[in-house]
Amino acid sequence: MDIHQKLEILAAAAKYDVSCSSSGAPKRGSAGKAGIGNVAPMGVCHSYTPDGRCISLLKVLLTNFCTYDCSYCVNRRSSDVPRARFKADELVSLTLDFYRRNYIEGLFLSSGIIRSADYTMEQLTLVARKLREEHAFRGYIHLKTIPDADPSLITLAGQYADRLSANIELPTEEGIVRLAPEKKVQTIRRAMGQIRARIDEASAERKAPRFSPAGQSTQMIVGADATDDHTILKTAENLYGAYRLRRVYYSAFSPIPFSAGQLPNQAPPLLREHRLYQADFLVRGYGFSIKELLPEPGNLSLDIDPKLAWALSNRAFFPVDLNAADTWLIARVPGIGVLNAQRIVTLRRQRKIRFNDLVRLRCQMTKLRNFIQTVDYLPQHAEQSSEALKAKLAERQLPLFTNMSV
């Protein structure tokens, strides 16, 4: 099999992993040194595919042979897809060739489980080790950890990778038992626990050997089973707290070729996924708790975003006086982000905030006009019911999600 076919098979097999971040690793470079590669502080996107997702890393599987039989996965052993496997050196030179031409920031490498978890983890680490040691590659490497592998292999992988991740796959243990019979929640969590303990150790001492400096992340599939958003977000909150994850990725379940019978065969719930990311972002960046965003079991509303939904059910906080309120509260106003909240506070040290300042800051005016007051502006419809406001503000057409089914 030639390299083109291998790349086709193994990239197609890896595309259900959504993480493509190349940021968070410590700044480093190769100016005047042997070897190549650097890490830019913000991460760089090199292309976008027609699904709207960026390409930052070369995201492939080492092999799509797999001894597991997880029904949501296109590579499960009972799936009738062609199989391929990269040799370590093929993958190394592919990565370097792409990197030199500025197609990618680095490598995202995952794999099906072949022979044994330990063997697979060794093979993944081998590619990273060759890149780092034989080619002095200083670009970004994200390795998927095989949770069942020996802890010492995970420790080794963390020395070469910028980020490690272990996928929790499904938000409930029940789901994993049903859809991924060979996987165990406890094993996955233990791998994450080990990674966090190692990261903590490495960051506690300045001279400690590096270990996964860009942290760890995980991925949860949304819509493969009946779990509601409340459970999903609770699980995410718990994982963030327990393992200090940088990110939890939510992956709307895409029906896969030759799918197993127990899975939904419908378009991926992209808008729901989008709402989950919004809620996740509010928790990480705005200090919201899941309890505030979704006090009861159920799903996030699809017609309005979670921040607006929170504001509508907490009208007592509003209108917020932009000339007096704390930054955190200003950032909770629908239509004003954290950055603009800081800008407002910086500007009001110089002079009073007026309504037109917000226009210039490009705040979302239709959203915020019912929730703020400035020296020259008081909302006219402060007494309007939340229901009426919701009807008015519901996003009838989400510009970027028009063709998404819900």
Added chain:
Amino acid sequence: MQNVHVTRFDDWLRQVTALIAAEVPPDDVHWVHDPAYDQTLMSCFDMRHVAASTALPIALIERLRLACAYLDPERWSLPYRVLWRWHHGDRSAVLAGDPEGTKLVRRAQAVSKAAHLMKGFIRFHERPEAEGDPRFVASYVPEHDVLAFVAPHFLERMGRTTWLISTPSGSVCSDGTQLNWGAPVSIPSSGGDASEDLWRHYYRSTFNPERLNPELMRAHLPHRHGVALPESRDAPALISAARLGESRQEQARPVASSPASQVYSCGRSAHRVRCSDEGLDVCRQCELWEHATYPVAGTGPSDAQIALVGEQADDHDDLVGEAFSGPLGRFLDTVLSEAGLAREAVFLTHAVKHFRFETRQLQRVYRSPAPHHVEACKGWLQRELEVLAPRVVVALGLSAATALGLSGDALARDAEPSAILWAGCWIIPTWHPGFALRSKDPAARTRARAHITASLVLARQLVDQRYCPSDTSRSFTLNV
């Protein structure tokens, strides 16, 4: 009106400093941009040097420097108007929200964005190795004059590999150690790079047709950037194929036409046992298992005479599955050695095997276990102690004492440590080391620590002196 010629930012900054000193208002200055590719003119910008010579804050210089790369007739005049106001005491002039400040901030943002996009969308082509010629070449049309911001990135990225980037406003090449600036050069478009072909294969395969969303792609990748990318030639075909509803087959066809093989193997043989199907690992007697990483069983030599029972697994214990493994464990080690005991000689366990916590701001915060957690876990502790049969059990904290069957009033932790004979062994109730380590009251910390140490000394003496529980009174206090 005065004509002022300017070529680049530090040149501009020097001139505005003089203009402000000479009290020349912005409306009296006409800025003339002179393109220049002189090596000395384009050489490295030294922020600290500039900050020292102009007495402007570094953040402001950085913002001005970015804004001055914005290609526009007002390129040099707007920043001067802003700086003029700033010099005359109007600090809001440089802030977003102010009419001119907003423009300045937006220009700075647009330039950063253009620089960032350039880092992503430049494509190098490899050329045959020739003496003195750069090996990788690229041409690119950035939205603004950002080459100076982007070149250092590629110097770091490419190491000793030689390269050249040409833009309409100049070019830069690297000999592997430093940058050399020059006039724009024309780069013949090269086709048929084998890697480019591979890259397009990758692009087509990594696309997920089920998630088709070309509007989102266009939002990220405006047309003017897209056209320059080799892979964008594939996008229309991918979009229409996905739209035709044949997405799954379309995606599967090139893959399905290649030689397939089926794996026959058994999942179980590849599965390594990292958690067992019995015992604590599957304990569901309370709800704490659900968010736990490990249940934490006791550890220590099987002939240990002293057992220490803590309250519950803490954050670190939960991560690694070992009792007293984290900062609290290190604190306990010091207290143990003060009492003349070694950690290796004692048995360490918790009353509650899982970690109870609540999540605040995405951090796990320790919460003491509720009585029903202690009750649910009691069986596990009893089994451990039955197997070990220690001479002395030190109960660290209230939960441990409760789990061992002592009622609350048996705990006189303010008094001297005392040993209570209970179910055939000595029990010494004392404070939890977490209290001695983290209590807000320093006096309470000292008292608790002393009490724990004394209790451990008492435990050691009880073991050394071989008091036999059967022939002593129910309660016993040693003076230490």
